[in-house]
Amino acid sequence: MLNIIKAGFFTTLQDQGRFLFRNMGVPVSGVMDTMAVSKINALLENDDNDAVLEITMTGPVLSFEEPTFIALGGAEMAVFLNDLPIRNYRVYQIKKGDVLSYGKLENGIRNYLGVKGGFTTEPILGSRSFYKPVTQHNSVKDHTSLPYGICKDFKPKITELKVDASIIEAKVLKVYKGPEFQQLHPNQLEQLFYTEFSVAKENNRMAYQVNETIEGYQVSMLTSATLPGTVQLTPAGKLIILMKDGQTTGGYPRILQLSDEAIAVLSQKKSGDHFTFKLI
Template identity: 55%
Template structure:
């Protein structure tokens, strides 16, 4: 078992996502930075869809009761094993009784802890990803225990990787959405040339931006949305839907950002700057 001694700011179980249920209003969910989660699993030779811990900004304290191996990727949250600093983006041998903790936030926002074989928590609608009310909880709390299989024999082929540099100013690759043409020429020019700032309202559901693009009076029926859909409110605010974002919405969908851009945006937070770069 993995014992949750302290939960950290917001630590969850995530996998590649919950697919095939959007017609029922169930979001995809899954790891916010899917590339980082897949990297952590790859270092352990796990399947991409194996469940990992997603650690947001401030890490938990975890105690392992069985031997295994772990890999860390994503945000650098100063990981420590038995109070000794260890490298991020690397594989580490774990013995029964070891404790993993985190310290100072260095860069990024969300880190990932993969375990050899994946965490064997409950599957709900073919996924282990936390999303309340589909799952009982939306984050880990102190006292919880997570099951994993003991692994004594494993020789990792890759023990350390050099992470991609997290850009200070993010450029999101975006293609026009279904309602892109409700924008006038001035709004389109602003959209692709001015910087935008991430607002305080940012989480697994959506990121709001502080700047106003311009109000509109475009009526529309509720329509399908996806992670990465950029909506424009009547007051002119931009909302970027993320992994837990709703499956439909009534705001114009003016852009769709790429999968790579969703991953990179997931490592950004309040006050960070971004631009939209048009593709297509």
């Protein structure tokens, strides 16, 4: 078991998500930064869908009841194993009673903790990802625990990855044309691709809003399917970028669709961070 001594600001359990229930209104959920988590699970030689902890802004204090191996990735944060600093994208051996604690956030906003074999909570609708009300809680709580398998002997093929920190700092979001893209007129297109947008304070796992506006969209449309990464344009010219816990349908025009890479890049942005769109 992993004991949650202090949960941190917003720490959740996530895998790649639940994909077969969107017709019932259930969001995909899953990890926001798939690029980071894929590297962590690869280092640990896990399945890509093995569950990890997603740690947002302020990290937890954790103690391990059983031996295992861990790897971290995503946002750069000060992390300590028994008071000794450890770093991202490196495999560390864990002994019974070891304590992992988080300090200052340095770059990005979401860090990930993976264990050998993944966390082994009971899947709900085919996924371990937290999403209330599908799951009992929307984040881990103080003085609770998460199960994982015991692992005493593991010789990883690769013990460390050199990952360019510029991934966290990237400012270009690669996007595809959305279903209503063709209905935008030239002035809207110019504003969309030549404006440097900044993340508004309204940003979370459901959606990111931006501070800047473009010319609005006044034509009504039927409620239609949306996906993580769908960019909606409101009549007032606000852009709403749906994320992993975003609703499955919406009534605003879907003008762009973020690539998987762009979702990961945006997921590491905090309020005030800047980005631009690039059509691919």
